[in-house]
Amino acid sequence: xxxxxxxxxxxxxxxxxGTPVAQHGHLKVEGNRIIGEHGNPVRLRGMSLFWSxxxxxxxxxxxVQWLKEDWGITLLRAAMGVEAGGxxxxxxxxxxxxxxxxxxxxxxxxxxxxxxxxxxxxxxQDHSKVFFKEMAQTYGHLPNVLFETFNEPVNQRWSEEIKxxx
Numbered sequence: 404x405x406x407x408x409x410x411x412x413x414x415x416x417x418x419x420x421g422t423p424v425a426q427h428g429h430l431k432v433e434g435n436r437i438i439g440e441h442g443n444p445v446r447l448r449g450m451s452l453f454w455s456x457x458x459x460x461x462x463x464x465x466x467v468q469w470l471k472e473d474w475g476i477t478l479l480r481a482a483m484g485v486e487a488g489g490x491x492x493x494x495x496x497x498x499x500x501x502x503x504x505x506x507x508x509x510x511x512x513x514x515x516x517x518x519x520x521x522x523x524x525x526x527x528q529d530h531s532k533v534f535f536k537e538m539a540q541t542y543g544h545l546p547n548v549l550f551e552t553f554n555e556p557v558n559q560r561w562s563e564e565i566k567x568x569x
Contacts, residue, residue: 422512423447423477429546430514440546447514449478454520455500456484456493462500464507471511478514480551481505485521491530498534502541509547517542518551525564 427439439445450470452461462481470476481504483490483497490497501517508515517538519531535552542548552569559565 423514424512424547427546430549447478449476449480449514450474451480451482451516451518452504454482454484454487454489455497456487456489459500462504464503464510467504467507467511467513471513476513478516479504479508480516480518481508482518482520482554485519485527485530486523489520490534491527494530494534498537505542505548509542509545512547514547514549516549516551518554520554522554522557524553525559525568528568 427441427443427445429440430445431438431440437445437447452458452466455462467479470479481501483501485491505515505517519534521527521531524531531552535550538548538550553565556565
């Protein structure tokens, strides 16, 4: 990939009291549980946005806020499309949609998953590395942001494809 990330980490917001992020902070996995920074198990409830290149009308702060208030979500998955008119063809446009949703989730005090939504991820590993380097440098210090680096493995073998990808 020829694109070089321009990284400007955003400042950590002060999560509003009562929001999921204010309550649980940075998350970690222990066994089969998600644990908040205070040591207690956390239950996240949420949904996924449709592929960014096809569901773009919903990739905005108003939708994020509405989902938080009306549906009561604590987690939003931002499925950034990679193929079929997505990131590979329009990296700047797709990243901007993603950043809009990520920053709206941060402002709302909910968790957000940055999803590299690619059914052929092993074929686009170099692009993925550039993308996630930028996302990690920009958002990796924030408790709100989680990373899904390999979209829904279906027929890939763990030891031959998925593990080496990471």
